[in-house]
Amino acid sequence: MADSQDQDNTGLGVHQAARLEKLKKIEALGLDPWGARFDNRTFNGPVREMANQVQFKKEDGTLVPLPDFEAAKLPGAEPIDYKAWKASQGAGEEIGPDVRVAGRIMLLRTAGKLFFLNIRDWTGDIQIMIAKGQVPDADFDLAKLLDFGDLVGIDGRLGRTNTGELTVIATRLHFMTKTLEPPPEKHAGLQDAELRQRMRYVDLTYNTDSLETFLKRTKIIHSIRATLATHQFVEVEGPTLHTIAGGAAAKPFVTHHNALDMQLYLRIALELHLKRLMVGGIERVYEMGRVYRNEGISPKHNPEFTMIELYWAYANYETMMDLTQQIICDAIKATGQGYQLKWGDLDIDFTPPFQRRTYGSLFEEHTGLKMSDTEGVAALAKKIGLNPAGKHPDVVVSEVFEEKVEDKLIGPIFVIDYPASICPLTKRKDGHPEIAERFEMFIHGMELANAYTELNDPILQEKLFRTQLDGMAEEDSMAKMDHDFVRALRYGMPPAGGLGIGIDRLIMLLTNSRSIRDVILFPLLRHEN
Numbered sequence: 001m002a003d004s005q006d007q008d009n010t011g012l013g014v015h016q017a018a019r020l021e022k023l024k025k026i027e028a029l030g031l032d033p034w035g036a037r038f039d040n041r042t043f044n045g046p047v048r049e050m051a052n053q054v055q056f057k058k059e060d061g062t063l064v065p066l067p068d069f070e071a072a073k074l075p076g077a078e079p080i081d082y083k084a085w086k087a088s089q090g091a092g093e094e095i096g097p098d099v100r101v102a103g104r105i106m107l108l109r110t111a112g113k114l115f116f117l118n119i120r121d122w123t124g125d126i127q128i129m130i131a132k133g134q135v136p137d138a139d140f141d142l143a144k145l146l147d148f149g150d151l152v153g154i155d156g157r158l159g160r161t162n163t164g165e166l167t168v169i170a171t172r173l174h175f176m177t178k179t180l181e182p183p184p185e186k187h188a189g190l191q192d193a194e195l196r197q198r199m200r201y202v203d204l205t206y207n208t209d210s211l212e213t214f215l216k217r218t219k220i221i222h223s224i225r226a227t228l229a230t231h232q233f234v235e236v237e238g239p240t241l242h243t244i245a246g247g248a249a250a251k252p253f254v255t256h257h258n259a260l261d262m263q264l265y266l267r268i269a270l271e272l273h274l275k276r277l278m279v280g281g282i283e284r285v286y287e288m289g290r291v292y293r294n295e296g297i298s299p300k301h302n303p304e305f306t307m308i309e310l311y312w313a314y315a316n317y318e319t320m321m322d323l324t325q326q327i328i329c330d331a332i333k334a335t336g337q338g339y340q341l342k343w344g345d346l347d348i349d350f351t352p353p354f355q356r357r358t359y360g361s362l363f364e365e366h367t368g369l370k371m372s373d374t375e376g377v378a379a380l381a382k383k384i385g386l387n388p389a390g391k392h393p394d395v396v397v398s399e400v401f402e403e404k405v406e407d408k409l410i411g412p413i414f415v416i417d418y419p420a421s422i423c424p425l426t427k428r429k430d431g432h433p434e435i436a437e438r439f440e441m442f443i444h445g446m447e448l449a450n451a452y453t454e455l456n457d458p459i460l461q462e463k464l465f466r467t468q469l470d471g472m473a474e475e476d477s478m479a480k481m482d483h484d485f486v487r488a489l490r491y492g493m494p495p496a497g498g499l500g501i502g503i504d505r506l507i508m509l510l511t512n513s514r515s516i517r518d519v520i521l522f523p524l525l526r527h528e529n
Contacts, residue, residue, distance in 0.1 A: 015182040022145045023178050029142060035176035038153045041100045045123030047158060051166050054096035054159055056089055064089060069164045082164035096158040099168055101126060102176060104205065105150050115143045119152060122211065127167040128154050139173040149179035149205075197517050198525055210518075213511045216335050217519060220507055221288070223334035224308065227327050233284040233310060238273040240266060240290070244482050247271035247425075250293040253303075266292035270309040271425070271498065272485045275454065278311050279493045286310030288503065299515040300446055302523050306503040311454065315497035316427075317437045320451035321414050324441060324499060325354050328412070328506070335510060344514045346444055348412070354441075355413040362415060363397065366405045371397050371419065380404075394419035409442035424464040426452040427495075443509055451499040458489035 026033045056064040072080045086094070103119035103126075110116075113132035118125050130143045146152065153174035161167050183206055184190045196203040196210070204211045225235065243262070245252035247269030255264050270287045277285050288308040295301065312319060329352055332339060339350040360371050369376045371394075378388040381396050384403050388396040397419060409415065416439040420428050423436035437453035455461055465481045507519040517523040 016180060019147055019178065019180050019182070022147060023180070025145055026142070026175060026178065029138065031142070031175050033175060033178040035151065035153075035174075038100075038102055038174060038176065041102050041153065043123040044101055044103060044119070044121050044126040047099050047101055047126055047168070048124065048166060050097055050099070050158055054094065054166070056086060056092055057095045058090060058092040063095075066094075066160065067164070069160070069166070072164075080164055082160060083162040094159050098156070099158050100153070100155050101128075101168055102153040102174075103151070105146060105148055105152060106206075108146060108148055115146070117146070117152070119154070122215065127161075127165055128156070128170055129161065129167050130170045130173060135170050135173055139170075142173055142175060147179060147182075149181070149183045151176035151179070193515070193517070194525065197523050198528060200521055213507075213513060213519060214521060216511050217507050219334045220331045220510060221503065223331045224288070224327055224503075227330045228286060228310065231284060231312075231323070233286050233312075234282060236274070236277060236282070236285055236287055237289070238267075238270055238287050240292075242267045246482050246485070248293075251295055253292050253294045268293050269500070270307065271500070272482060274309055274311050275493060275498075276485065276488045278313060278496060279488045279491050283313035283494070284311070297524065299517075300505065302504070302516050302520055304524060305516070305520070307500055308503055309498065309500045311496050311498045313494040313496050316453040316495070317416070317439055317451050317497055320497040320499040321354075321356065321416075321439060324414075324449050324451065324501065325352050327501070331506070331510060337510070341510065342512050343444065343509055344512070348443060348509065350412060355411070356416055356439075357413060358417045359401070359415055359419070360417065362405050362409070363401055366408055367400065392421055394421040398422050406442060406447070407445040409445055411443040412441060412448075413443075414439045414441050423452065425455050425461075427455045427457075446505060446509075447502070448505050448509070449499060449501045451497065454493070454496045454498045456489060456493040456495055458486050461489055462486045
């Protein structure tokens with residue numbers, strides 16, 4: 001690293017130049033402006049929870065609890081004059097536990113021989129008071145060089161100011177990191193959505209809602225794994241480079257392996273390798289990981305996203321419905337929320353059990369047509385701007401369903417029993433070969449989960465791979481020929497239920513986020529100008 005004394009301030013804004021000058025002064029004090037190890041600190045959240053340990057010790061040694069300042073903040077409560085309260089107790093002093101904290105300076109103000117800081121860590125903010133005479137002179141001089149955004153460590157005693165504010169009264173100040181860029185304007189902040197996503201490091205620092213969303217994301221993912229562990233699932237890691245872009249109807253990203261001179265695809269789904277593991281005897285298996293689809297970007301779509309796929313031997317799609325409901329309800333509990341959630345200006349009621357409706361009944365309800373009415377469905381397709389020419393009737397039904405029905409599905413709702421011809425990896429319903437044992441789960445028109453009773457008949461699977469879907473290009477079809485997968489099925493895969501859930505979409509719904517980019521730390525963006 002270049003010595004900061006040699007850095008050129010030419011061309012810098014006034015704020016950056018001022019910060020560099022303070023950096024030099026900190027170095028002149030013999031301090032490292034980039035900090036060092038700082039052991040045995042306590043997070044700010046737990047420190048705030050120690051508020052009841054701050055007491056008033058009278059001259060006779062009696063300990064008196066302080067007034068309930070939190071209750072005094074409630075609407076209609078009488079404010080507390082802490083200075084007057086202490087005077088009413090007679091001679092004595094306030095006592096509190098010694099604490100060590102660290103964080104980023106979010107607020108900085110001076111009052112004569114006092115500095116007041118608000119520092120933030122990932123558990124929240126706490127106030128710091130640095131008073132001349134209560135810290136070494138060198139520390140007080142250092143306090144004069146602090147800026148918004150700097151990282152500091154504090155040793156001190158937890159107490160209250162004369163206004164009753166919970167405060168760490170500093171005995172030592174430790175410098176941790178100098179911030180060379182000023183923070184966003186206090187009121188304007190980092191409001192531009194694309195700028196927040198591009199500069200996520202600033203977004204997380206200064207937008208507490210954003211930080212809370214991503215901390216909730218970790219809780220939700222941990223909850224999913226914990227739920228699956230109760231059912232004895234094991235987690236695996238499959239390849240992200242595939243020789244065949246199978247398992248979903250999506251356009252892949254294509255790459256090339258030089259040493260083997262072969263074309264490869266970034267995976268668009270996790271399914272086919274997990275099923276191979278089912279053949280191998282791993283009876284309850286899942287993977288949670290990134291998949292890649294070379295398609296459009298929207299509030300519900302990012303080319304790189306996280307999903308989970310799981311397979312349960314000797315289960316079916318009804319088992320998967322029960323498991324999906326449990327996964328979601330457990331995740332809601334893990335985030336400390338109730339079943340009634342807001343999503344923008346919409347409401348979602350996750351109270352179980354979730355609704356279950358057949359694909360055919362919903363199609364008829366919202367179009368006035370039966371799926372078997374080929375001519376009527378084709379006419380409706382043309383009316384709403386679709387082209388049914390040359391397509392299998394069930395493909396036309398599927399396209400009409402997407403246009404006329406999905407947006408009406410408030411949910412959470414399991415849409416069950418799809419047309420079999422558009423589900424090439426799904427087992428047919430007993431006695432109804434035209435119906436596939438498949439469900440998709442929708443909430444406010446957004447697909448969240450997809451599940452099957454898995455097809456494990458290698459003869460039928462190979463036939464479906466070979467015939468493809470009528471009127472559909474291979475890149476739009478799930479039925480891509482995978483000879484090794486068919487060979488695996490010939491060794492015997494147990495009957496099973498399979499499930500896929502879009503993790504980012506689930507987190508959108510559980511954190512009141514309307515764009516998928518707000519729940520992906522680093523979404524794909526255009527080049528910065």
